[in-house]
Amino acid sequence: MPKPLSLHEDRLFPAEPAVRDVARRLYAGVASLPIISPHGHTDPEWFAADAPFSDATSLLLAPDHYLYRMLYSQGVPMEALGVPTCKGASPADPRAAWRLFAGHQRLFRGTPSALWLDHVYSEVFGFDVAxxxxxxxxxxxRIGELLATPAFRPRALFDRFNIEVLATTESPTDDLAHHKTIRESGWAKTSSGRVVTAYRPDxxxxxxxxxxxxxxxxxxRLAGQDVSFWSGYLEAHRVRRRAFIAAGATSSDHGHPSAATADLAPVDxxxxxxxxxxxxxxxxxxxxxRAQMLTEMARMSLDDGLVMQIHPGSFRNHNARVFWSFGRDKGADIPQPTDYVRALKPLLDRFGSEPALSVIVFTLDETAYSRELAPLAGHYPALKLGPAWWFHDSPEGMRRFREQTTETAGFYNTVGFNDDTRAFLSIPARHDVARRVDCGFLARLVAEHRLSEDEAAETAVDLAYNLAKRAYKLDAVQPQPSRASG
Structure with a gap:
């Protein structure tokens, strides 16, 4: 007999009854807030073309490196899972790939992937068996049947998920044609949410x-500049940044190996x-x-207003065999120790006291939270802390983030939550996890008489909605009445 599938209403809340009751009340005030998703890697073509997703494998398994990296770690070849190769589409049969994935569900026990997937299966597709x-x-x-219906087209799901803003991420070599199509569509004029881009110049x-x-x-070529000269190269960035801003961008994103910054003399x-x-x-x-260009990007951000996001500390594409066969971002990026105090100093010496500049720093090195990042963000007006990222985008990672940063940086030198996902259907699940964990953390502070419940309720709304909207300069988007969630 198949095992039942159900989502417990108290999942992720504290086990102690009195604290759990407070968490429930706090969560009730944020559960239906619109989703602000200011940084992610969903494909803008989905919303430009609004074509049906084809099948469960191509939608849920093949784009999600959280899933296939776990399977790969247990000896399941990526060739069998529908993951595209450097040569093109995967040769794997989609149904066979899905069966292979389904037969390995035990591997995901205790992982955030299991939480997200169960939410998708239950709330989006209506399954009651595991x-x-x-x-x-x-x-x-059943997923294939539903994906063929209008209610499961990308734009319909976007509206159903109560997404107010969704930022994709594009290279400066992208012509942004999909974003132009979205802006000029009838959907963009009627939807209460919007899709924007972000500038990723790596x-x-x-x-x-x-x-x-x-x-x-x-x-x-796209910028119309001669990049064989330093001045032309810098001007090309300014030109492309303006094009991204015209496509709705409010942020840039920088995935450097380290947090190193530099402030060289122009001639050097x-x-x-x-x-x-x-x-x-x-x-x-x-x-x-790379270090000099972070400082140049900060200089440009003071001119054009783009928020900077810095994502250092990952040894990217660690598995050479996977990289050469499947390309970048295939689950083989590994955290490494990262220095922030010395690395960021040249940039902060130049621009750290500028309240008009907003630099959001993420880390994969949790040891840096309380030792370096929280004290830095608790001092410099330009610096804010991004949420627990990637390997730490999990219930325990989120709790550790709050525990290690709140006493030094407070809540208001952080930027709420962003899901940083390629898996579109997981967005509501990820935000729900973040809201539940934050409400549990705040409930503990209430139970310990460190916050009043009114203060906790206000903070919960800020963490779920207001902080991200403010940090990413999305205040021009007016709050919308809540729509039915997935």
Whole structure:
């Protein structure tokens, strides 16, 4: 017999009854708030074309590196899971891939993926039996039937999920055609939410990026600038940033290996750029160039208002075999120790006291929260802390984040929650987890008489909605009445 599937109404709340009661009341005040999703990696083509998703594998399994990295760790080949290769679409049969995934559900016990998937299966698709080998075909067929209906088109799901703002992330070499299509669509004029972009310049800032040279040529062409000169290269960034702002961008995003920043004299920065272009640069030059460009991006943000997001501390594409077969972002990025106090100092010396600048720093190095990041954010007006990210985007990771940062930086030097996902259907689930965990944390403070319940209720709304909206300069989007959630 299949196992039942149900979502407990008290999931993730504290076990102690009196504290749990407070958490319930706090959660009731935030559960139906609109979703602010200011940073993520969903595909804008979904909302531009509004074409039906094809099947369960291509929608839920193949784009989600949280899922296939776990399966890969247990010896399941990615070739069998529907993951596209560097040569194109996966040769795997989608139903066979789904059956393989369904037969390995035990691997996800205790992980955030299990929480998110159960929410999707129950709340979005209406299943009341759990996914396993015996129900794989039931799931695959029923999901396929629903995806063929108008109610499960991308735009309809966007509205159903009560999303107020969803930011995708594009390279400066992207022509932003999908965002133009979205803006000019009838849906954009009638939906109470909107889709915007974010400026991710890594391919033209990182000389060690495998596409750096091709990207640089496209970058210059799109911007109409001669990027063989330092001045033309910087102007190309300004031009492309303006194009992104016209497409709704309020932020830039920087996925550097480290948090290193630099503040070179203009003549030295120009000389460094020409060493990069001449191909005589060293690994030290590559790191210095990335560091200088973070400071240049901060300078540009003071001019054009884009919020900076810095995502350092990941040894990206650690598995060379996976990288060369499947490309970037395939679950093989590994956290590493990261220095922030010294690394950010050149940027902060120049711009850290500028209240008009907003730099949001994320980390995969949890040891840095209480030791470095919370004290830095608790002092510099320009600096804010991003939420628990990636490997720590989990109930325990979120709790640790609050415990390690709140006493030094408070709640209001953080920026709420963003889901940073490629898995569209998981967005409501991820925000629900964050809201439940934060309400549990606040309930404990109430029970310990460190906050009144009224203060906790106000803070819960800020963490779930207001802080992200304010930090990412989305206040121009007016609050909408709550719509039915998934």
């Amino acid at each position: 996914l396993d080998a015996s129900t794989a075909d039931l799931y695959y067929d 391919p033209v800032i990182d000389p060690e990026h495998e596409d750096f040279w091709v990207s640089l040529e496209t970058f210059g 920065a120009e000389a460094l750029y020409h060493r990069i272009l001449d191909g005589v640069r060293s690994k030290e030059d590559a790191e210095l160039f």
